[in-house]
Amino acid sequence: MANGTLLYAQSGGVTAVINATASAVIQTARARKVKVLAARNGILGALREDLIDTSKESLAAIRALAHTPGGAFGSCRVKLKSLEADRAKYERLLDVLRAHDVRWFLYNGGNDSADTALKVSRLAQEFGYPLTCIGVPKTIDNDLAVTDCCPGFGSAAKYTAVSVREAALDVAAMADTSTKVFVYEAMGRHAGWLAAAAGLAAQHEGDAPHLILFPERAYDEAAFLAQVDKVVKRVGYCVVVASEGIRTADGTFVADAGGGKDAFGHTQLGGVASHLAGRVKDVLGYKVHWTLPDYLQRSARHIASKTDVEQAMAVGVAAVEYALKGMNSMMPVIVRTSDAPYRWKIAPASLDKIANHEKTMPANFLRKDGYGITAAARRYLEPLIRGENPPPYGRDGLPRYIALKNVAMRKKLAPM
Amino acid sequence: MANGTLLYAQSGGVTAVINATASAVIQTARARKVKVLAARNGILGALREDLIDTSKESLAAIRALAHTPGGAFGSCRVKLKSLEADRAKYERLLDVLRAHDVRWFLYNGGNDSADTALKVSRLAQEFGYPLTCIGVPKTIDNDLAVTDCCPGFGSAAKYTAVSVREAALDVAAMADTSTKVFVYEAMGRHAGWLAAAAGLAAQHEGDAPHLILFPERAYDEAAFLAQVDKVVKRVGYCVVVASEGIRTADGTFVADAGGGKDAFGHTQLGGVASHLAGRVKDVLGYKVHWTLPDYLQRSARHIASKTDVEQAMAVGVAAVEYALKGMNSMMPVIVRTSDAPYRWKIAPASLDKIANHEKTMPANFLRKDGYGITAAARRYLEPLIRGENPPPYGRDGLPRYIALKNVAMRKKLAPM
Numbered sequence: 001m002a003n004g005t006l007l008y009a010q011s012g013g014v015t016a017v018i019n020a021t022a023s024a025v026i027q028t029a030r031a032r033k034v035k036v037l038a039a040r041n042g043i044l045g046a047l048r049e050d051l052i053d054t055s056k057e058s059l060a061a062i063r064a065l066a067h068t069p070g071g072a073f074g075s076c077r078v079k080l081k082s083l084e085a086d087r088a089k090y091e092r093l094l095d096v097l098r099a100h101d102v103r104w105f106l107y108n109g110g111n112d113s114a115d116t117a118l119k120v121s122r123l124a125q126e127f128g129y130p131l132t133c134i135g136v137p138k139t140i141d142n143d144l145a146v147t148d149c150c151p152g153f154g155s156a157a158k159y160t161a162v163s164v165r166e167a168a169l170d171v172a173a174m175a176d177t178s179t180k181v182f183v184y185e186a187m188g189r190h191a192g193w194l195a196a197a198a199g200l201a202a203q204h205e206g207d208a209p210h211l212i213l214f215p216e217r218a219y220d221e222a223a224f225l226a227q228v229d230k231v232v233k234r235v236g237y238c239v240v241v242a243s244e245g246i247r248t249a250d251g252t253f254v255a256d257a258g259g260g261k262d263a264f265g266h267t268q269l270g271g272v273a274s275h276l277a278g279r280v281k282d283v284l285g286y287k288v289h290w291t292l293p294d295y296l297q298r299s300a301r302h303i304a305s306k307t308d309v310e311q312a313m314a315v316g317v318a319a320v321e322y323a324l325k326g327m328n329s330m331m332p333v334i335v336r337t338s339d340a341p342y343r344w345k346i347a348p349a350s351l352d353k354i355a356n357h358e359k360t361m362p363a364n365f366l367r368k369d370g371y372g373i374t375a376a377a378r379r380y381l382e383p384l385i386r387g388e389n390p391p392p393y394g395r396d397g398l399p400r401y402i403a404l405k406n407v408a409m410r411k412k413l414a415p416m
Numbered sequence: 417m418a419n420g421t422l423l424y425a426q427s428g429g430v431t432a433v434i435n436a437t438a439s440a441v442i443q444t445a446r447a448r449k450v451k452v453l454a455a456r457n458g459i460l461g462a463l464r465e466d467l468i469d470t471s472k473e474s475l476a477a478i479r480a481l482a483h484t485p486g487g488a489f490g491s492c493r494v495k496l497k498s499l500e501a502d503r504a505k506y507e508r509l510l511d512v513l514r515a516h517d518v519r520w521f522l523y524n525g526g527n528d529s530a531d532t533a534l535k536v537s538r539l540a541q542e543f544g545y546p547l548t549c550i551g552v553p554k555t556i557d558n559d560l561a562v563t564d565c566c567p568g569f570g571s572a573a574k575y576t577a578v579s580v581r582e583a584a585l586d587v588a589a590m591a592d593t594s595t596k597v598f599v600y601e602a603m604g605r606h607a608g609w610l611a612a613a614a615g616l617a618a619q620h621e622g623d624a625p626h627l628i629l630f631p632e633r634a635y636d637e638a639a640f641l642a643q644v645d646k647v648v649k650r651v652g653y654c655v656v657v658a659s660e661g662i663r664t665a666d667g668t669f670v671a672d673a674g675g676g677k678d679a680f681g682h683t684q685l686g687g688v689a690s691h692l693a694g695r696v697k698d699v700l701g702y703k704v705h706w707t708l709p710d711y712l713q714r715s716a717r718h719i720a721s722k723t724d725v726e727q728a729m730a731v732g733v734a735a736v737e738y739a740l741k742g743m744n745s746m747m748p749v750i751v752r753t754s755d756a757p758y759r760w761k762i763a764p765a766s767l768d769k770i771a772n773h774e775k776t777m778p779a780n781f782l783r784k785d786g787y788g789i790t791a792a793a794r795r796y797l798e799p800l801i802r803g804e805n806p807p808p809y810g811r812d813g814l815p816r817y818i819a820l821k822n823v824a825m826r827k828k829l830a831p832m
Contacts, residue, residue, distance in 0.1 A: 014589045016582075041592040070585025076593040158813055165814060166432075166715040169486025173430045176457040177492040182711065200814065274686065294707040295598065299582040303718055305813060385813035390806065397574055397721060397801035398581060398616065 004103030006323060008054075009039035009046060010138075011109030011116070014071035015152030016159075016301040017312035018138050021108055022072055023065035024316025025136070026054050030062075032324060037100060037409060042076035043107075043116060047089060049096045049411050056407040064402035066313065067391035069301035072404050079112045083119050090123045092416050098129060099412040104323035108136040111144055114331060115355035121329045135331035135351050136319045138312075140298045142193035145357035146349040147333035149384055151315055152298070154308030157197030158385035159300040160186055160241075163293065165201035168208030168239045171289075175237035181228055181280045183290040184209070185273035187297060188243040191360045192216055194297070195243035197381055199373035208239035210371075213276075215245035216361055217370040219254050224276075225283050227371060232286060242272045302399055306387025311344070318346040342383035420519030422739060424470075425455035425462060426554075427525030427532070430487035431568030432575075432717040433728035434554050437524055438488055439481035440732025441552070442470050446478075448740060453516060453825060458492035459523075459532060463505060465512045465827050472823040480818035482729065483807035485717035488820050495528045499535050506539045508832050514545060515828040520739035524552040527560055530747060531771035537745045551747035551767050552735045554728075556714045558609035561773035562765040563749035565800055567731055568714070570724030573613030574801035575716040576602055576657075579709065581617035584624030584655045587705075591653035597644060597696045599706040600625070601689035603713060604659045607776045608632055610713070611659035613797055615789035624655035626787075629692075631661035632777055633786040635670055640692075641699050643787060648702060658688045718815055722803025727760070734762040758799035 008025050010018055022038070029036045038052040039045030045052070052073055054062070065072055080086045097105060097120075107117040114135040121133035137144050142153035164184055171182045186194040192214035199212055210231040213219060231238035246254045255272045277290040311334055318332035330348040337343045365377035373381075391399040422445050426434055438454070445452045454468040455461030461468070468489055470478070481488055496502045513521060513536075523533040530551040537549035553560050558569035580600055587598045602610040608630035615628055626647040629635060647654035662670045671688045693706040727750055734748035749765040752758070781793035789797075807815040 010589070014586050044592065068585070069582050071589030073589075074592060075589045077590065078593055161814055162718055163712050163716070165817065166485050166717060167711040169484070169817065170430050170711045170715040173426070173487030173491045174493065176460065176490060177494055179711075200812070270686070270690065274690070289710055290708070291710040291712055292706070292708045293712065294705055295583040295586045295595075296579050296707055296709065296712075299586040300579070301582060302578055307813075382812055386811070387813060388806070388809055390804070393804055395802070396616070396798055397723075397803060398577055401581065401585060 004101050005035045005037050006104040006106065006320070007037045007039060007046065007051070007097065007102040008106045009042050009108065010071040010073055010075040011042045011107060011113040012075060012077065012139065013298060014075050015138060015140050015298050016069045016155040016304050017151055017309050018108060019065040019068045019070065019072045020309050020312040021136055021138065021151060021316040023062055024313040025106060025320055026062045028317045028320040032320065034324070037102065038073040040406065040408070041074035043078055043080065044076045045074070046093050046096055047416060049099070049413050051100060051409040052406045053409050057404050061402050061404055064400070066309070067301060068401040069299040073406065080116050080119065083123065090119060093120055094123055094127060094129060095413060097131060100409065103130060103132065105131060105133045106136055106319050106323060107133070108138050110139040110141070111354060111356055111358060114351050118329055118351040118355050132323050132326050132328045134319045134323045135354065136315055137331060137333060140194065141188060141191060143191045143359045145354050145359050148336040148344065149334055151308060151312035153193060154305035154311070154384035155300065155303070156187070156194055156298050157381065158305040159297050159303050160194050160197045161200040161385055162303055164198045164209050164239065164241060167291065168201065171237050171239060178287060179289045180232050180286040181238045181240065181277070181288045183240045183242060183273040183277045183288065185271055185290070185292045186241055186243050188215065189245040190215060190358060192243040192245070193361060195241050196361060196365060196373050196377055197385065198241040200378065200381055200385060206235055209241040210235065210238050211240045212372055213240065213242040213246045214361070214366060214370065215243050215247060216366060218249040219246040220249070221279060225279065228280055229284055240276065242276055244272050246272060301391055304389050305385045306389040307384055309389045314346050322348055339379050342386065420517050421451045421453050422520040422522065422736070423453045423455060423462065423467070423513065423516070423518040424522045425458050425524065426487040426489055426491040427458045427523060427529040428491060428493065429556065429714060430491050431554055431556050431714055432485040432571040432720050433567055433725050434524060435481040435484045435486065435488045436725050436728040437552055437554065437567060437732040439478055440729040441522060441736055442478045444733045444736040448736070450740070453518065454489040456822065456824070457490035459494055459496065460492045461490070462509050462512055463832060465515070465829050467516060467825040468822045469825050473820050477818050477820055480816070482725070483717060484817040485715040489822065496532050496535065499539065506535060509536055510539055510543060510545060511829060513547060516825065519547060521547060521549045522552055522735050522739060523549070524554050526555040526557070527770060527772055527774060530767050534745055534767040534771050548739050548742050548744045550735045550739045551770065552731055553747060553749060556610065557604060557607060559607045559774045559776070561770050561775050564752040564760065565750055567724060567728035569609060570721035570727070570800035571716065571719070572603070572610055572714050573797060574721040575713050575719050576610050576613045577616040577801055578719055580614045580625055580655065580657060583707065584617065587653050587655060594703060595705045596648050596702040597654045597656065597693070597704045599656045599658060599689040599693045599704065601687055601706070601708045602657055602659050604631065605661040606631060606774060608659045609777060611657050612777060612781060612789050612793055613801065614657040616794065616797055616801060622651055625657045626651065626654050627656045628788055629656065629658040629662045630777070630782060630786065631659050631663060632782060634665040635662040636665070637695060641695065644696055645700055656692065658692055660688050662688060717807055720805050721801045722805040723800055725805045730762050738764055755795050755799070758802070
């Protein structure tokens with residue numbers, strides 16, 4: 001064993017392939033004889049000194065992580081504040097790292113996590129503690145700066161395009177006497193990347209999805225309903241994909257517009273698709289159906305993109321290599337070197353270029369009318385959903401996902 | 417070519433594998449040199465004399481139907497009334513069949529369709545027109561009488577079990593600081609078969625789904641919320657699967673209980689999952705998420721059950737064989753001859769035993785407390801989701817689903 005341990009933690013919303021990154025991290029570190037600890041429930045585990053000893057897991061289990069969705073060590077939705085505001089927490093974090101001889105800290109998450117990794121690194125320098133902090137990219141939102149794409153996005157994008165294509169065949173078959181308008185709600189609060197990916201389901205003019213609503217464009221109800229009506233009259237039915245983050249011109253989230261109560265005064269949870277479907281029904285009178293895939297879209301490892309799985313593993317391998325080389329405050333990012341044939345490589349990028357930035361879709365990815373994607377968007381998106389990488393299935397017809405033992409390290413510090 | 421043509425039509429909600437049945441029907445008939453017409457949009461196409469000449473499709477296209485979801489010729493939600501009430505329509509149907517020399521009529525649907533096939537057969541006999549009517553089973557609801565299971569159900573069941581297992585891993589990873597209760601809404605207005613299939617996702621005590629709500633048991637809000645709270649306190653989170661058809665003791669559908677309006681007085685569409693999630697949030701105060709997969713669950717050919725695909729094709733083959741043998745008013749049904757190893761065969765059943773009957777879940781499939789499935793249910797359900805039969809994928813990362821040409825036959829009659 002090398003001197004020191006490597007601490008890995010998962011942060012923010014999990015994906016179908018974040019465990020593939022974890023698998024690559026642990027396998028790469030093991031090959032280098034470096035012991036890997038994992039923080040339980042992300043940064044919280046580090047603050048609580050709730051650290052998992054991954055050396056207790058078999059190699060088979062670690063390999064199986066590569067095809068298991070969710071977050072094997074637990075993740076969390078906690079954003080540390082600035083160094084000044086949350087200094088006690090950052091110092092506690094450093095105490096825990098020191099107590100367990102952590103020399104390498106890998107934080108697997110989005111732009112908030114990149115920011116946290118950066119701050120931990122600065123504090124370590126300030127205290128003269130030798131620590132290499134590496135951010136490892138992950139998010140289905142695809143909104144990280146610098147990297148060409150984000151591990152997790154490609155699989156959610158593939159789920160979206162496949163699901164929309166399949167549901168559209170259903171709607172097409174029934175439209176004569178049943179549902180004429182179908183609304184699919186895609187995740188993406190600030191950027192329409194997943195909604196855009198649905199556009200890949202359409203191959204020819206008239207194919208579903210017929211209308212996509214992006215957060216990058218203001219939602220205009222009258223214009224939208226007119227479009228729906230036009231499509232139904234031309235095609236016989238209309239498949240709409242709406243990003244959860246669409247807003248009206250005054251900045252109001254459509255998802256929040258309702259704030260409904262049912263007949264008994266109880267909270268009625270809605271969302272964008274339910275709202276749009278309701279408006280289509282009320283104003284146009286068409287029979288509607290709608291879907292809210294919610295977590296299904298980000299956990300659907302069974303329909304993962306092979307490209308995405310490969311990239312998720314590649315950033316894990318590179319993260320360990322960067323760490324062991326002492327490339328502090330860096331993130332391995334995906335660099336696209338060619339569209340056709342699609343080629344990519346991993347390269348280091350400075351965390352301060354990524355932390356707290358947010359990448360929205362380029363304007364030239366949106367069709368002029370705002371309801372669809374352009375050829376440029378297809379060129380970008382298509383390679384990301386390419387290839388299949390199904391998990392192994394058991395005799396029971398279900399994917400063989402692994403549950404780790406997650407044995408905790410003995411605590412060395414008093415509780416925070 | 418044999419004398420006479422065979423007319424095939426799809427009816428009611430489509431499935432991931434109804435086209436596999438169509439593929440088998442057409443391939444089997446072609447092998448016997450029988451010409452197959454398909455009614456466009458189910459029985460409506462027959463009434464409108466809108467018949468598709470399937471001989472215009474290549475063998476490759478017909479084979480590709482076997483892995484394409486939706487309804488390739490269109491389906492419909494139309495229920496003909498009794499012979500007396502709708503006699504003009506039944507006679508028109510007979511006129512169309514006669515005009516196109518249809519000697520064999522295959523109606524692929526649920527119990528309503530079995531009823532229609534039966535009535536057409538009776539009328540043909542009354543008029544002395546030589547016609548063999550065959551019902552071909554199909555429904556994701558799994559509620560047809562006599563047959564052990566229904567083609568379409570196994571694939572929707574597999575989708576349900578896989579999706580619940582995947583989403584549960586997501587929830588488990590985040591529960592410490594985020595969503596604690598997740599609600600999945602399964603189709604099934606009258607019988608809880610699909611909700612029950614979600615139970616297959618659980619392997620061990622404490623596994624998700626923790627609570628299943630069946631239409632076979634009265635929904636009691638207070639008892640349900642108490643259960644949710646107990647599970648959250650014990651496990652840390654709670655995954656609920658609810659059938660869309662659950663009702664309170666007085667018979668009110670929970671899905672209809674709301675009838676909500678948003679803040680602007682607009683219709684707010686909800687459903688069971690949204691309602692339950694709202695109640696959990698309001699009463700227990702836990703962070704909730706919920707999903708309404710809607711059509712995704714019945715069109716997900718990408719995660720079809722191999723058993724289901726094989727059975728869907730087998731009933732198609734048998735339907736043509738029965739037809740050509742003149743086995744009038746019959747349906748090929750699935751007979752289970754052994755649980756372990758799972759063995760099944762196809763046998764003929766009389767349509768009058770199937771028409772208008774509805775099979776609910778046996779009482780011994782429901783756990784005593786009403787919130788889960790028994791070992792007997794698992795023995796029944798598990799073989800139905802066994803095996804994978806993925807569609808071929810293109811270089812673009814999407815399943816290669818086929819769109820037929822659907823060339824119409826020249827009309828011979830005046831419009832109805």
